[in-house]
Amino acid sequence: MTVAMWVLLLIAIVCANSPFLTTKWFGIKTVARKHFGHHVLEWMTGLVLVAALAYVFEAQTGPVHQQGWEFFVIAITLYAVLAFPALVWRYFWNVKSPD
Incomplete structure (x- = not known):
């Protein structure tokens, strides 16, 4: 794997998990709840950013x-798998919500 692939993978992991790990809107603005x-909106925004970066690296x-369409279905599914640890922590293991 090239350096660009490793960087893309690391960015994808961070972008997939970050919406579930923070109580701030896009990591910037604090929201009441x-x-x-x-x-989901943050997660999809991260997906679009990672896809755009992948396109730039490939270009x-x-x-x-x-x-x-098969490629995009698999890419979205793999991105969801990357987000699974933070999703489980946020909604299943975290007894007291950080909100």
Whole structure:
């Protein structure tokens, strides 16, 4: 694996988990009660940012390959798997919510 792949993987792990680990909106603004909709919106925003970064990294190495819908379904599923530890901590293990 190249350095760009390792960097992308690390950024994907951080972006997938960060919405569930903090009570701040996008890590900046404190909200009174951060509900699941906030988490999903932040998670999807992170997904779009990671996908854009992956596109940029691929474009730097050569022509970007066209992908079908199957690729995007698998990419979203893998991103959800990356977010699973923080999701479990937030909603199943964390007895007292940090909100």
